[in-house]
Amino acid sequence: MPPSHSQISCVLVAGSGYGNCLVQVDLVSSTLTQAQCFSDISLGNVYLGRDIWTGGEVAVKIACSSDSMLGHEYRVYMTIAGSVGTPRLIWYGKEDMYKVIVLEYLGDSIGNLVNKEKFDRGKAFLYASQMVCLWYLCKTRSS
Amino acid sequence: MIKADGIPPTVFLIDFGLAQLFCDPATCLHHPYTMGHSIIGTLPFTSVNGQQGSTQSRHNDLESLMYTIIYLVCGDLPWSYISTSRDHKAVL
Secondary structure, rough: OOOOOOOOOEEEEEEEOOOOHHHEOHHHHHHHHEEEEEEOOOOOOOEEEEOOOOOEEEEEEEEOOOOHHHHHHHHHHHOOOOOOOOOOOOOEEEOOOEEEEEEOOOEOOOOHHHHOOOOOHHHHHHHHHHHHHHHHHHHHOOO | OEEEOOOOOEEEEOOOOOOOOOEEOOOEEEOOOOOOOOOOOOOOHOHHHHHHOOOOOHHHHHHHHHHHHHHHHHOOOOOOOOHHHHHHHHHH
């Protein structure tokens, strides 16, 4: 079971390995963000966090530590890390009874953007060409 | 996800919880084709083979990618209205 909002109103992650990252998960905006931006993820809950050192926004994905999927996802991120179109991995680790991945905060999902406004052909082609490159990247890194 | 602060905006790939290798790293052999798997992912974007319970692999990703591109251009998928399992089977 993913943690409820009250349980993670203030999760502090003291990082190691990927630099010192201290993340505070903001209860109010996480609720908002989960509803607006992160509604279509398959596993775990994603919250909007704030890096206390830099003040920047980060995406925090949290799953129960017995769930092996987040560890698997972390390994996949490591495999494709550093390429264009892959989010910067800030921290991964276990905190209390949860596994946590901290990623760079990106923005809107494509589904949200499509719902807001219909893309013209040029924009659709721009995104489509990048998607094909990302597909190719995943295939070359997974063999 | 799209990060819009760059010019041009950059598409980012996220959510790899269900990602898997398509070949065995020890033997470099492609995973065998099997049936009877449960449907995973967002149904309208899942490949036809995937919806029929087959092992998913590279060509299924390519098919789903094409559906995504159609979604980008048209703003919707022609089959996204399907909600009941009977309709779903009829379309397949």
